[in-house]
Every structure is written in C-alpha cells, then in structure tokens.
Amino acid sequence: MNDKDHVRIILADFEQRIRAILDKAWFDWLKMPKRGILSARSRASIVFDFIKTTALAEFDGNTDIHAIVDGQTVPTPKASVRISRRKRYSNSSTRS
Numbered sequence: 878m879n880d881k882d883h884v885r886i887i888l889a890d891f892e893q894r895i896r897a898i899l900d901k902a903w904f905d906w907l908k909m910p911k912r913g914i915l916s917a918r919s920r921a922s923i924v925f926d927f928i929k930t931t932a933l934a935e936f937d938g939n940t941d942i943h944a945i946v947d948g949q950t951v952p953t954p955k956a957s958v959r960i961s962r963r964k965r966y967s968n969s970s971t972r973s
Contacts, residue, residue, distance in 0.1 A: 894935060894936075895932075897930060897935075898931045898932050898935055899928060901927070901931050902925075902927035902928040902931055903924065903925050903927075904918065904930075905927045906923060906924050906927060909923070929946075933946070
C-alpha cells in the first residue's frame with residue numbers, strides 16, 4: 878500500500894464532511910461582495926481561511942481529530958495525515 882492509498886483509507890470516513898466543508902467555503906466566497914476585484918492570491922487565502930474556520934467548527938470536540946492550528950493547516954484525522962495549503966511558485970516548485 879502506498880502513501881496515497883493509506884491517506885484515502887484514513888479520510889474515507891470523513892469524505893462527506895470534508896466535501897461539505899469545501900462546498901460551504903466556496904459558497905461563502907461566492908457571497909462575498911466585490912470578490913471580483915480581488916486577486917487570485919487573495920481568493921486562495923480567503924477561501925482557505927473559510928475552509929479552516931469551518932473545519933475547526935465541524936470537528937470541534939471530536940477525539941478522532943487532531944487540529945494543528947498554525948495558520949496553514951486544517952484539522953485532520955489522528956493517523957498522521959496533515960492537510961496544508963500549498964503555494965505554487967513561478968519556477969514550478971511546490972513549497973508550503
């Protein structure tokens with residue numbers, strides 16, 4: 878089993894809840910006034926903040942979830958999975 882398969886197994890029980898979090902974050906973005914004047918970078922930051930806030934509220938008090946709140950991560954199941962916002966730089970390297 879590779880790492881990708883391992884992560885899929887861990888997240889399977891949370892898939893619907895995670896999808897609902899992502900949908901809510903996008904809906905919140907669409908409700909923002911004047912969103913059309915913001916850059917793609919701003920949009921990414923704002924939507925990620927919506928995701929993080931919604932995920933923290935959704936999983937608050939759940940002992941199967943361990944939240945690492947450092948500005949760039951969201952709550953994930955305990956089994957050593959970390960979901961973080963990734964930034965793509967112009968030289969095509971991916972950094973967190």
